[in-house]
Amino acid sequence: MELYDIGIGARVKHPSLGVGVIFGIDAHSIEIFFREHGEKTIARSFEDLLVIAPGVEVAPAELDLESVKDALREVLEEDNSLQRPIVLARRWQKGILEMRSADPSLKSKEVPIEDFFHKIVMMRDRFRVLEQKVNAHTGLSEQDKVEMQQYITRCYGSLTTFNILFDDKEDQFVGQKGEG
Numbered sequence: 001m002e003l004y005d006i007g008i009g010a011r012v013k014h015p016s017l018g019v020g021v022i023f024g025i026d027a028h029s030i031e032i033f034f035r036e037h038g039e040k041t042i043a044r045s046f047e048d049l050l051v052i053a054p055g056v057e058v059a060p061a062e063l064d065l066e067s068v069k070d071a072l073r074e075v076l077e078e079d080n081s082l083q084r085p086i087v088l089a090r091r092w093q094k095g096i097l098e099m100r101s102a103d104p105s106l107k108s109k110e111v112p113i114e115d116f117f118h119k120i121v122m123m124r125d126r127f128r129v130l131e132q133k134v135n136a137h138t139g140l141s142e143q144d145k146v147e148m149q150q151y152i153t154r155c156y157g158s159l160t161t162f163n164i165l166f167d168d169k170e171d172q173f174v175g176q177k178g179e180g
Helices: 065-078 113-136 142-158 160-165
Strands: 011-014 018-025 029-034 038-043 050-053 096-099 109-112
Touching: 011 029, 096 113, 109 113, 113 142, 113 160, 142 160
Parallel strands: none
Antiparallel strands: 011 018, 011 050, 018 029, 029 038, 096 109
16 A cells, blocks of 8 residues: 555554654655654555554645755755865966876876866865765664774875865865874
8 A cells, every 4th residue: 555645643553663743744655653663764665554543634735936945955965066166286287297207208197277176176065075974874873983994084185185176175185183
C-alpha cells in the first residue's frame, strides 16, 4: 500500500517496531516516533505499515515564487554554483607559467597562468565538495570523519604555495594552524 493519504499525528502499526505516531512527512518517506524504538524513517512505499487512526488533514502548501527561488538557491549553493567569481591577482593576469627541466636538452613547457589558476580553483572547489560529502556521509563514524577531514586540511596546507595567485585573501587555501 502506498502511504500517500496519511497525515501528521496518524497512529500506525509497524510489524517489528510496534505502534507509533507520524510526526513528519515528505515526498518519499514518513517520520514515525515509536515509544520503544524512538524516531524512525519509513519509506512511503513500505507495504506492511498499518494505519490504526488517521492524522490531521494537512492541505498542501501553496507554491509561491519566493519559495521556489529559495529552494533553487539552496540547491545551487550546495553545488557551489552560486559562489562569487574567483579572481586571479592582477599582477599575474596574462602571465605565462614556464616549467623548465634541469636537463637543458628538454624543451620547456609554457602554460597561461589563467589556465593554471583555473585548475587550482577547480581543485579547491572539489576539495570543498569532498569535505561536504565526508561530513554528510552516514556510513562513516565521527572518528573516521575527523581523520579524513585532517587529510583534507593537510591537502589545503600543501596548496598554500599557490595563494599568491588569488586576488582576494578569502579565496586562498588555509591549512592546519600552527600548534603549540
